[in-house]
Amino acid sequence: MPVENIVSIRQLTKLYRQGEIDVTALNGISLDIPRGEFLALMGPSGSGKSTLLHIIAGVDRPTEGECRVQGQDVAQLSESQLADWRNQNVGFVFQSFNLIPVLTAFENVELPLLLTRLNRRERRTQALTALDLVGLADRAHHTPRQLSGGQEQRVAIARALVTDPTLIVADEPTGNLDSNSAAEVLGILQALSRTAAKTVIMVTHDPKAAAFASRVIHLEKGELLPTEERRP
C-alpha cells in the first residue's frame, strides 16, 4: 500500500531581506512527510527549522519552490483563504503555551471552534472531548493562572486538536516544561500520531524530546542533513 504524504515539499527556498542583504533561511529543501508521522526538526538556532515549520503551517510563504499540504499548494492561497485553511487543517502548539489568560481552559479550547459552523452544544461536546483526550476534563473551568505549566501545554494541545486537524505543528513544546511535564506532553503528541494518525511536526533543540519522534531531520544553514529514522 503506497504511503500517503500529507506534506510534500520541493526545492523550497526562503530568503529574508535584512537591510541590503538577502539572508537564506531555507535553501532548496525537498521533503515528504507521510500521514501519522511524528517528525522532529532539529538544528542550531538560525538553521531554518522554525521557518520551515511556519511555511508548512501556512503562516509564512516560500520565496521559491512548492509546499503542498494534503495536495494543496499553500503558497497559492490568499490571506483570507489561508486563515480558513489553518483553522481547518493545522493545530498549533507553542513553547510558551499562549493561552488567553482571561478565558478558562474550556473556553481556550473552544476558541478555534467559534470560527466553525458548530452550534453551542456541539462546540461544548467537542471542546470537552479534546480536554478529556489530554486528561484535563476536570480542569475545564480553571483559568491558565490556576494551571501548572504542563497542564497549560496540555490545554494548548487540546486547543490544537479540537478542530480535528490533519497536521499538528509544535514549536519547542517542551521548552518551558520540567522533565516530567515534558514527557507527558511528548507522550500525548506521540499517541496522537500513532493512534489518531495525526501528522505531528515538532521543532526542538532537545534530543530527549526528539527521541519521542518517529523520524528526526536535522537542518543546518537552511539545508537538510541526512535523515535519522527510528521506527515506523
Next chain:
Amino acid sequence: MTIAGFIVKNALRNKRRALLCILSVAVSLFLLVSLLVALREITLPPEDVGAAARIIVRNKVSLASPLPARQRAVLERIPGVEAVTPFTFYGGKFRDEDFPKFAQFAVDPKEFMRIVVEAKMQVDQLDAFLKDQRACIVGKITADKYGLKIGDRLNFIGTLWPCDLELKMVGTYQGTIDDRNLFFNHKYFDEAMGNLGQVGTWWVKARSIDDMPDVLDRINRAFANTSAEVRAETERAFQMSMVSMWGNIKILVRSICSVVVFTLLLVSASTMSMAIRERFRELAVLKAIGFQRREIFGFILAESFGLAAVGALLGIGGAWAFFTHISISKLTDGIFVAFEVTPQIMGVAGTVAAALGIVSALAPAIAMARMSVVDGLKTLD
C-alpha cells in the same frame, strides 16, 4: 462562549484600567454635555407665546443710548400698533450685593401687562401694581430665592442711573421665559431721575403677526432723520442681536469643548494602544489558529467602542439625570434658570463618544490587522 463574550472578557481583562478608561470618558462627556448645555442656555434666543407680535424699538446708535420719551405719542399713532410701553433697564444693587444679580425694568404697568400677556399673576396683585406708583412685581424665581413676600420694601442702589429706589413688592408673576426679573412703574423712575424724559427702549405690541412687517417699517421710517433715529425689530431678532454679543464666550466654550474632546482622544488612544501592545502575542496566535484580519480588527474596535459606550452612558446619562433633578438656578445663584439636556446635545455627545471609540482604536487595530502571523509569532519565544 460567544464572540461578544470573548470581546467583553478582553475589554475587562485589566479591570482597573478599564474602569479608569470608562471613568475618563464618562467625566469628560459629562463636562462636554455641561458645556454644550451652558452654551445653548446663554445663546438660545427665548421664544414664548407673546413674542411673535412684539417689537423692540431701540436707539439706532446703540442699545446703551436712551430714546426721548416724547416718541411714545408717535408710536401709539402708527397704524397696526396696539400697545406701547417704555422698557428701561435700571440695574440696581439689591441689599448688600456687590453687583446686580437680577434685572429690574421700569415699565408702564398697564401697557406692559397687555404686551407681556404670558405673565400670570393674581388679579388683586395686578390691581395693586397698576394703582401704586411705587409698586413692583417680582418674578417667582427671584421671589423664592430671596424669600420675598408681598408688602416687603425693596431698596436698590443705582449702578447705571444716579438714583436709588425704594419699591414695594405687591405681587409675583410667572409663566414668562425668564421669571427672574423685577418690573416697576416708569413714572417712579422718571420722578427719581428728575424727569429726564428718557427711556431705554420701547416695547410695542402689533395688532397681529401679519401686521408686523408693515409696523416695523413704519416705526423705522417715523423716526428717520430725527435726532433719535430708532431701530425697530422683532423680539426674536433683538434677542439674536443680544446673543451675538456672546460671540467671544461662544468661541471660548467651543474651544474648551475641543480641548476636552482632544484630551479624551489622547487618553483613550493611549489606553487602547497599551491594551493591544500587551496582547500582541495573543492576537498573533488568534491569527495563527484561523481568525481573519477583519475579525481581529473588529475585536479591537468593538472593545474600544464598548468601553467608550459604557463611559458615554454614564457621562451623558449622568449629566441628564443631574441637570434634570437638581435646581441649576440654586446651584448657579440664579445665573442660569434651567439646564436642559436636549436630545440634540445627547446626540452630539453620543457621536463624540462613538467617534472616540473608533478613532482611538483605529491605529492599533490597523497595525495589528496588518501584522503578519510570523512577525507576531516571532515575539513569542
